[in-house]
Amino acid sequence: MHIGVVGCGYWGPNLVRNLSENRLCTRLSICDLETHKLERLRLRYPAASFFTDYAEMLAQPDLSAVMIATPPAVHHPLAKQALARGLHLFVEKPFVAASEQGEELIRLAAEQGRSIAVGHTFLFSPPVVKTREIVDRGELGKVYYISSTRVNLGLHQKDISVVWDLAPHDLSMIMYWLGEVPVEVLATGKDFVQPGIPDVAFIFLRFASGAIAHIQVSWLAPSKLRRTTIVGSAKMLVYDDTENLEQVKIYDKGVNYKDPDSFGEYQLSYRTGDIVSPRLENYEPLAAEVNDFLTAIRDGRRPRTDGLDGLRVVRVLEAAERSLSNSGHAEVIDDEPGVR
Numbered sequence: 001m002h003i004g005v006v007g008c009g010y011w012g013p014n015l016v017r018n019l020s021e022n023r024l025c026t027r028l029s030i031c032d033l034e035t036h037k038l039e040r041l042r043l044r045y046p047a048a049s050f051f052t053d054y055a056e057m058l059a060q061p062d063l064s065a066v067m068i069a070t071p072p073a074v075h076h077p078l079a080k081q082a083l084a085r086g087l088h089l090f091v092e093k094p095f096v097a098a099s100e101q102g103e104e105l106i107r108l109a110a111e112q113g114r115s116i117a118v119g120h121t122f123l124f125s126p127p128v129v130k131t132r133e134i135v136d137r138g139e140l141g142k143v144y145y146i147s148s149t150r151v152n153l154g155l156h157q158k159d160i161s162v163v164w165d166l167a168p169h170d171l172s173m174i175m176y177w178l179g180e181v182p183v184e185v186l187a188t189g190k191d192f193v194q195p196g197i198p199d200v201a202f203i204f205l206r207f208a209s210g211a212i213a214h215i216q217v218s219w220l221a222p223s224k225l226r227r228t229t230i231v232g233s234a235k236m237l238v239y240d241d242t243e244n245l246e247q248v249k250i251y252d253k254g255v256n257y258k259d260p261d262s263f264g265e266y267q268l269s270y271r272t273g274d275i276v277s278p279r280l281e282n283y284e285p286l287a288a289e290v291n292d293f294l295t296a297i298r299d300g301r302r303p304r305t306d307g308l309d310g311l312r313v314v315r316v317l318e319a320a321e322r323s324l325s326n327s328g329h330a331e332v333i334d335d336e337p338g339v340r
């Protein structure tokens with residue numbers, strides 16, 4: 001398949017590298033507005049074709065699909081152009097800047113019989129997949145709550161807040177683990193460095209199952225933390241993405257409440273058992289994601305993270321943003337079919 005990549009800033013070159021290492025991609029076209037970025041890639045991929053004009057890249061008759069890694073503000077117009085050409089589409093997270101744009105792209109793709117994949121890369125990551133297996137087989141019991149921290153002294157984006165930049169990762173993982181979308185979102189945050197662009201945010205989610213979740217995202221923190229805790233009725237799990245070894249740990253810890261035999265005599269029993277770190281597979285998540293996109297096209301099946309998954313995340317981001325600019329007011333998310 002002949003695959004085009006548009007946007008070769010920080011992330012796009014990772015897509016290019018993984019395409020170049022995948023046998024299903026037989027030809028590569030690469031597009032960016034800035035020639036110096038293309039020149040760097042031309043040295044490494046001399047057989048690829050290079051474009052500064054996106055329409056020119058799309059005009060090639062044998063192109064099968066386009067992967068978009070530009071700033072989110074231009075995901076929608078670039079995606080629309082690709083679908084108008086009848087191409088399969090991969091769009092980096094966040095899928096689009098507004099849910100109506102996502103709904104339109106999903107409709108256009110369905111009309112064309114084309115797939116849309118959305119770059120929720122973490123859903124291809126071994127610790128995240130393992131965590132889903134652990135939750136699914138009920139090892140943690142009923143999930144009570146999830147708490148996620150994604151902070152560092154990060155690159156301040158010029159056009160989107162930290163919510164749109166970092167929270168898509170946690171939202172996509174939490175919805176994947178729980179198999180449901182939140183029904184209510186509350187968020188607070190602040191623009192400490194650039195006026196109008198929040199760089200710190202605290203997001204609260206409430207789910208119909210009774211689970212609750214909290215996400216802290218920040219570009220303004222002294223050290224890099226990528227840590228999620230899942231507390232269940234039976235066990236607890238910690239996933240730390242900054243760990244080299246033992247990224248997932250299951251703690252056999254908990255508190256049991258024993259109904260009182262007589263009034264006022266309730267008892268709590270605390271349990272502190274083993275800590276187990278499951279064996280994880282070792283592969284690059286982005287390689288798995290790119291391979292899933294290409295095999296989905298080849299086999300005519302839906303990609304593992306598709307446009308609807310992207311749209312669900314965008315809906316929560318919008319609700320979080322509304323809440324954030326409305327003093328943390330609780331925003332209800334419309335009824336949605338389950339994620340699974």
Ligand SMILES: NC(=O)c1ccc[n+]([C@@H]2O[C@H](COP(=O)([O-])OP(=O)(O)OC[C@H]3O[C@@H](n4cnc5c(N)ncnc54)[C@H](O)[C@@H]3O)[C@@H](O)[C@H]2O)c1
Nearest residue numbers: 007008009010011012032033069070071072092093094121
């Ligand atoms: N999946 C992940 O883990 C992950 C990680 C980082 C970034 N991302 C996503 O990747 C996307 C790109 O992020 P980035 O940090 O690389 O941004 P960036 O600003 O570093 O790069 C974007 C590039 O797009 C180019 N561009 C913009 N408009 C264009 C157009 N019309 N035609 C051709 N080129 C155009 C720019 O010249 C620039 O080189 C974002 O959506 C971001 O959220 C995903």
